[in-house]
Amino acid sequence: MFSYLRDHILIGMAGLRLLSGMIEVTVAILMFYFGSVQKAVQLNAALALVGPTVLILVTSLGLIGLADRLEFWRMVVVMCGVGLILWGVRG
Template identity: 45%
Template sequence: MFFVTDKIVFAMALLRCISATIEMSAALLMLKFGRVETALKINAALAMVGPTVMVLVTTLGLVGIAGKVSLTKLGIIFSGVVLIFYGINRP
């Protein structure tokens, strides 16, 4: 189906597939338990998965382009990621 020659791209896609599997499993668990309290607990656990996967995938991407992009551009990309987290955590 897919032939990926770049190991970084494969690792990034694999992390996203794992994340999707975790999300789908959590949704099924919410349906299985059928209680709002339990669903909120499961959702709280998922709140840690999303940002962690984003950071890991972004890190892999930056490692993959490190030799191809100037240090200034890498700094700008890193600053963008920091600003995303800053914006998320602001009230």
């Protein structure tokens, strides 16, 4: 019963990563198109929102998929790890 749900979660995780990658490539192309360091910095700042959002969403989906196999405290450790990553890279 849960394998059906896991397949959907896996597709969701991979899909979010593909979407994130396409956004990154699109922004790189836009940087070349505009040809300005100022615009490139602005576009890069917008990407700063995409990365952490995708990280949180993909990790959340992964934890949902593993919820029946992981102990609660291990899920808390993973969530704390993600929180520490986000805290460590904040500007």
